[in-house]
Amino acid sequence: MATASGGSEFVDKFPDEAAIVKASFLIAFVSLGIGAFFGLIQALHRTNVLRVIDSADYYTVLTGHGVLLAIVFTIFFLCGVFHWAVARSLDRPAESALFSWAWVGLMTTGTVLATVAILGGFVPNLGMSADVLFTFYAPLQAHPIFYIGLAMFIVGTWLAGADWFLSYRAWRKNHEDERIPLQTFMVLTTMIMWYVSTLGVAVSVVFFLIPWSLGLIESVNPLLTRTLFWYFGHPIVYFWLMPAYLLWYTVLPKLAGGRLFSDPLARVVFLLFLLLSTPVGIHHQYLDPGIAEGFKFIAMTNTMFLLLPSLLTAFTVVASVEHGARQRGGEGYLRWLGALPWRDPAFTGMALAGAMFAAGGFSGMINAGMNINYLIHNTLWVPGHFHLTVGTAVALTMMAGSYWLVPQVTGTKLYSRPIGLLQVIMWFVGMVFMSNAMHRAGLAGIPRRTAEPQYQNFEFLTPIGSIFELRVQIALGGTLLFLSVVLFLFNILLTSLGEESDRPVDSYLPEPLSGPEGSPRVLDNLAMWTGIAAVLVVLAYTLPLAGIIQNGGGLFGGGLPVPATVSAGFDLVATTVTSAFNTLWGVVA
Amino acid sequence: MKLTKARALILIAFSVPVAIELRTVAGFFNVELPLIAVAVIEFLFLALLFVLYGLYGEGSESAA
Ligand code: HEM
Ligand SMILES: [Cu+2]
Numbered sequence: 001m002a003t004a005s006g007g008s009e010f011v012d013k014f015p016d017e018a019a020i021v022k023a024s025f026l027i028a029f030v031s032l033g034i035g036a037f038f039g040l041i042q043a044l045h046r047t048n049v050l051r052v053i054d055s056a057d058y059y060t061v062l063t064g065h066g067v068l069l070a071i072v073f074t075i076f077f078l079c080g081v082f083h084w085a086v087a088r089s090l091d092r093p094a095e096s097a098l099f100s101w102a103w104v105g106l107m108t109t110g111t112v113l114a115t116v117a118i119l120g121g122f123v124p125n126l127g128m129s130a131d132v133l134f135t136f137y138a139p140l141q142a143h144p145i146f147y148i149g150l151a152m153f154i155v156g157t158w159l160a161g162a163d164w165f166l167s168y169r170a171w172r173k174n175h176e177d178e179r180i181p182l183q184t185f186m187v188l189t190t191m192i193m194w195y196v197s198t199l200g201v202a203v204s205v206v207f208f209l210i211p212w213s214l215g216l217i218e219s220v221n222p223l224l225t226r227t228l229f230w231y232f233g234h235p236i237v238y239f240w241l242m243p244a245y246l247l248w249y250t251v252l253p254k255l256a257g258g259r260l261f262s263d264p265l266a267r268v269v270f271l272l273f274l275l276l277s278t279p280v281g282i283h284h285q286y287l288d289p290g291i292a293e294g295f296k297f298i299a300m301t302n303t304m305f306l307l308l309p310s311l312l313t314a315f316t317v318v319a320s321v322e323h324g325a326r327q328r329g330g331e332g333y334l335r336w337l338g339a340l341p342w343r344d345p346a347f348t349g350m351a352l353a354g355a356m357f358a359a360g361g362f363s364g365m366i367n368a369g370m371n372i373n374y375l376i377h378n379t380l381w382v383p384g385h386f387h388l389t390v391g392t393a394v395a396l397t398m399m400a401g402s403y404w405l406v407p408q409v410t411g412t413k414l415y416s417r418p419i420g421l422l423q424v425i426m427w428f429v430g431m432v433f434m435s436n437a438m439h440r441a442g443l444a445g446i447p448r449r450t451a452e453p454q455y456q457n458f459e460f461l462t463p464i465g466s467i468f469e470l471r472v473q474i475a476l477g478g479t480l481l482f483l484s485v486v487l488f489l490f491n492i493l494l495t496s497l498g499e500e501s502d503r504p505v506d507s508y509l510p511e512p513l514s515g516p517e518g519s520p521r522v523l524d525n526l527a528m529w530t531g532i533a534a535v536l537v538v539l540a541y542t543l544p545l546a547g548i549i550q551n552g553g554g555l556f557g558g559g560l561p562v563p564a565t566v567s568a569g570f571d572l573v574a575t576t577v578t579s580a581f582n583t584l585w586g587v588v589a
Numbered sequence: 590m591k592l593t594k595a596r597a598l599i600l601i602a603f604s605v606p607v608a609i610e611l612r613t614v615a616g617f618f619n620v621e622l623p624l625i626a627v628a629v630i631e632f633l634f635l636a637l638l639f640v641l642y643g644l645y646g647e648g649s650e651s652a653a
Contacts, residue, residue: 342595352602421595425602432606464612469624473609 010088010408010507016097017087018409022496023104024080025406027111028073028398029489035068036485043434043478046451047471058451059131060121066134067118070240070390071153072111077398078243079107079160082187084405085246086164089183090171100163107156113149117142133449135229136209138222144213151205154198161191179516180524182263183250189270190242192530193235196537197278200231208556219558223290223548230281231541238277240390242270244397248317248350250509251404255347256340258324260512261316264519269316271523272309275533276302279540286373290552295544296370302540303368310361317354323513345420349400352428353393356435360388363439378449381442384435392431399488400424406495407504414505415494419487426484434477437470444470592645597638604634 011018038061044050045058053061083100087093094100120128120143130142136150164187168180180188208220208228253260260266282299285291322336330339341347363385366372376382403420407413414420444460444467446453453460460467522528549555608631615622 338596342599343593348595348599418594421598425598428602429605432609436606436609464616465624 009411009504010084011411014087014093016100017083017093020094020097020100020104021080021084021405021409024076024083025402025409027108028076028080029492031068031072031076031111032395032485033489035065035073036482038062038065038068040478040482044475046453047475049471049475055451057122059133059449060118060129062449063121063131063133064115064118067114069395070134072115074240074390074394074398075153075157076107076111078239079103079157081243081246081398081401081405082160082164082190084409085183085250086167086187089181090167092167092171094163095166095170099159099166103156103159103163105156106159107153110149110152110154110156113145113152115149117146117149135233137229138209138212138220138225141213144210147205147210147213151202151210154202154205157194158198161194164188164191182260182266182512182516183246185267185524186242186246186249186270188526189274189529190239192526192533193242193274193277194239196530196533197232197235197239200228200281201233204228204232217556219556221549221552221555221557223288223552224545224555224557226288227282227285227291227545227548230284231278232281233284234281235277237390238273240394242273244353244394245269245313247397247401248313248354249320251401252317252347252350252354253320253324254509255344255350255404256321256324257328258320258322258326259510261320261323262514263512263516264514264523265312265316266512267516267519267523269309269312271529272312273306274529275536276306276309278533279536280306282540282544283368286370287377290548291544292547293370295540295547298540300368300370307361307365314354314358320513321351343417343421344403345417345424346400346404348421349403349424349427350397352424353396353400356388356396356428356431357393359435360385360393364389376442378447379442380438380446380448380453383448384438384442387431387435387438392427392435396424396427396431399427402488402492404505404507406492407501408507410496410498411500411504412495412498413501415491415498419491423484423487423491426480426487430477430480430484432477433473434481437473437477440465441467441470441474591647592642593647597642597646600638601635604631608634 041053041061042058042065045053045055045061083094114130117128117130120126121131128143128145130136130146132140132142132146136142136147164184168184168188171184204225208217208225211217212220249260249266280299280302282291282296283303286296286300321340322330325336325339328339328341330336340351363381366376367382367385403414403417440462441460442448444462446460446467462470516523608627611627611630612622612624
C-alpha cells in the first residue's frame with residue numbers, strides 16, 4: 001500500500017485522474033438509476049402487483065436491466081476505482097490523460113450504442129431491437145449495433161487495462177527492487193484475468209454474432225457461442241467481485257479503525273482468482289446437451305477449488321475488522337461487534353454486503369453441484385442467488401464505497417451520513433425480502449426470465465407459506481431496493497453540488513499489520529502466473545470446444561461442414577490432448 | 590454500551606432475515622408457525638427495541 005497521502009487530497013494531487021474517476025462514476029450511476037427502475041418494473045410485473053408494460057415488452061426491460069446493471073454500472077464503477085487505486089498506490093498520475101479519456105470515450109460510445117439498440121425494442125416500427133438478455137445467446141438475435149457497441153465497450157476496457165499497465169511500467173523504472181504496491185497488484189492481476197477471459201467473448205461477438213446479425217453468415221453454432229460466452233461469463237463474476245475485494249481488503253479495515261491483517265495473503269487470493277476464474281465456465285452449462293459429462297465434472301471440481309480464496313478472504317477481512325473493533329475498545333467474543341463504527345454508511349454498507357455475500361456463497365455452492373443444479377436450473381433461485389452476489393456484495397459495496405470515494409474526487413463533503421446509513425440498511429432489508437423469496441420460489445419450480453410465471457392446470461407449491469406470500473415479498477423487496485437507489489443517487493448528487501472542503505474525508509490508508517516484505521518474491525512474477533493461467537485454460541477448454549465444433553454442426557452450425565484443414569487441425573489437437581491426458585491419468589491412477 | 594440510532598437500525602435489519610426464516614427453523618422441530626405468529630414476534634421485538642431505545646437511547650440520560 002502506498003505511503004500516507006501527505007495531507008493533500010486526491011483531487012488536488014491528481015486532478016486529471018479525479019476527472020476520469022468522476023466521469024466513470026457518473027456513467028455508472030446513471031446506469032444504476034435506469035437499471036434499478038427497470039428492476040422495479042420487473043419485480044412488480046412478474047408478481048402481478050402492478051403492470052405498466054405489456055408482457056411482450058418484458059424482455060426489453062429485462063435486457064436493459066441486466067446490461068445496464070451487471071455490465072455497465074459495475075464495470076464503469078470498477079474502472080473508476082481501479083484508476084483511483086493505481087494513481088494513489090503508485091503515487092503517480094497516468095502516463096497520458098488523453099489516453100485515459102480515449103478509453104472512457106470508447107466505453108461510453110459502446111454503452112450508448114448498445115443501450116439505443118435495447119431501448120429500440122420499445123418502438124416496434126423502428127426495426128431495431130436487442131431483446132437478447134445480457135447473455136445474448138443465439139438463436140436470439142439483436143440489431144448489429146448492439147454487438148458492435150458491446151465490442152467497443154470491451155475494447156475500451158482493454159485500453160483501460162493498458163493505461164494501468166503503462167503506469168506500472170513507468171513506476172517500475174525508478175522502483176526496481178520494490179514490491180508492487182498492493183492495490184496496483186490487485187488491479188493488474190484482475191486485468192490479466194480479464195484479458196484472458198474476454199478473448200472468448202470477443203471471438204464470439206466479432207467472428208460469429210456480428211457477421212450473423214449483418215447477414216454475412218447464415219447461421220451460428222449456438223452451443224459454440226454459448227460456450228464462448230460462459231468462458232467469459234464466469235470470470236466476469238470475478239471482474240465484478242475483485243474491485244469489491246480491493247475495497248474490503250484495503251479500505252474496510254481502515255474504516256473499522258484498524259489495518260489489513262496480511263498483505264501476502266491478499267496477494268495469494270488474487271493470484272488464485274487469476275488462475276481459477278476461467279477454467280470453470282462450463283459449470284453454467286450443466287444442462288447443455290452436447291458437452292460430455294466428464295468435462296462438466298472437471299468444471300465442477302475446479303469450481304469447488306474456488307472456495308479456497310473465498311474462505312481466505314472471509315477470514316482475512318473479518319480478522320482485520322475485528323482488529324479494528326478491538327483498537328476501538330471492543331472486547332469479548334462477540335461484543336466487539338458493537339464497537340464497530342455502524343454510524344458510518346461506508347463501513348456499514350460494506351459490512352452488510354459482506355454478510356450477504358456469505359449467504360450468496362452458500363446458494364452458489366448449490367448452483368455449482370452438478371446434480372443439485374438440476375433442481376434449481378433456470379428457476380427464480382438463480383436471480384435470487386446473484387442478487388446477493390453481484391446485486392449486493394458488489395453493488396452495495398460500490399454504493400457504500402462511494403460514500404468514501406466520491407468526496408475524494410469531488411473535494412466536497414458527503415451530503416448526509418444518516419441518509420447514507422438508511423440507504424444501505426434499506427438495501428439490506430429489501431434484498432433479504434426479494435432474494436429470499438426468489439430462492440424459495442425457485443425451489444417451488446417458478447421459472448426465471450418470464451413475465452407470466454403461471455401455467456394452466458399447474459400449481460406451484462411451497463413447503464412453507466404460500467406463493468402469494470412470496471410474490472408480496474418480491475414486490476416489497478424490489479420497491480425498497482428501488483427507493484434505496486433513489487436515496488443513494490440523491491445523496492451523491494447533493495454531495496457533488498456541495499461546497500469544496502479542505503478535508504472532505506479521512507482518506508489515509510494505514511499499512512497492513514503484516515507487510516509484503518517477508519513473502520516470496522515469486523508472488524509478484526506476473527508473467528509466470530499469466531502463463532500458468534493460460535495453460536489451465538487450454539487444458540480445460542480444448543477438448544470441449546473441439547467436441548462442440550465437430551459434433552455440433554461445425555463452426556457456423558446449420559450442419560455446414562468444417563473446412564477440411566480446420567477439422568484436421570482439431571483432430572490433431574484432440575488426439576494429442578487426449579493421449580496426454582490418458583498418460584497422465586495412467587500415472588496418477 | 591449505548592443503544593445508538595445506528596446500532597438500533599442494525600438490530601432491526603438483522604431481525605428481518607431471522608423473522609423470515611423463523612417458520613423454517615420452527616419446521617425443523619415440527620412446529621408449524623403461522624405467518625401471523627411471525628408478524629407478532631417481529632412486532633414484539635420492535636416494541637422491545639423501541640422501549641430500550643427510550644431508556645438507553647441516544648437522547649436518554651442513563652448510559653448502559
Ligand atoms: C432496484 C434493485 C433491483 C431490483 C428490483 C431487481 C429485480 C430483478 C428481478 C425481479 C429480476 C428477475 C427477472 C426475471 O427473471 O424474470 C432481475 C434480474 C436480474 N437482475 Fe436485478 N434487480 C435489482 C438490482 C440489480 C442489481 C444491482 C444488479 C447487478 C448489479 C442486477 C442484476 C440482474 C441481472 C443480471 C438479472 C438477470 C437478467 C436476465 O435474466 O437476463 N439487479 N432483477
Ligand atoms: Cu460461474
